[in-house]
Amino acid sequence: QKEVEQDPGPLSVPEGAIVSLNCTYSNSAFQYFMWYRQYSRKGPELLMYTYSSGNKEDGRFTAQVDKSSKYISLFIRDSQPSDSATYLCAMRDGGSNYKLTFGKGTLLTVNP
């Protein structure tokens, strides 16, 4: 079993829909939780990160972390066709090594 599990989808939604993406993990040492967006043939780009448990909001994006359940989520409100991409969750422990452990990624398509 991988340390980070993420449903690869694909997920297809109409424009304006609320999208929910999530990951589960098994390593209780993880303290930093990130969501990256990756367009086709591009490198990943950081969307948001959260330290420990809680919620964080940035525009149309909300990240949630529940460490007791080892479960993280990303919500996208009012989804746009430009949001069509692969969304990767990533996490790391609290030490000085910044290496990230990624999920498989979820391919999202927002249809106009």
Added chain:
Amino acid sequence: GAGVSQSPRYKVAKRGQDVALRCDPISGHVSLFWYQQALGQGPEFLTYFQNEAQLDKSGLPSDRFFAERPEGSVSTLKIQRTQQEDSAVYLCASLLGGETQYFGPGTRLLVL
């Protein structure tokens, strides 16, 4: 300013050939990471440098993989005697501080 650049963008190698992949991080970024992304998978950590010191190489899959960053700036990932299972996108990321790793576009390696 310029982001992380990688070269070549595409590389086709015959099985058994040696290849060298180059990463130019963002100027002044102390930390540099290499990740391997197989088709349909999330990136997997290979190795991590802080300046010229290779602090973690636990993700390198075999002794055919070697990375260096001799002057604490440009890094090279070398793969000797390439195998078909080495076919993947090799991503480089750099970090100045905080949690934002900036990724390059990757080098797509195909081993025939």
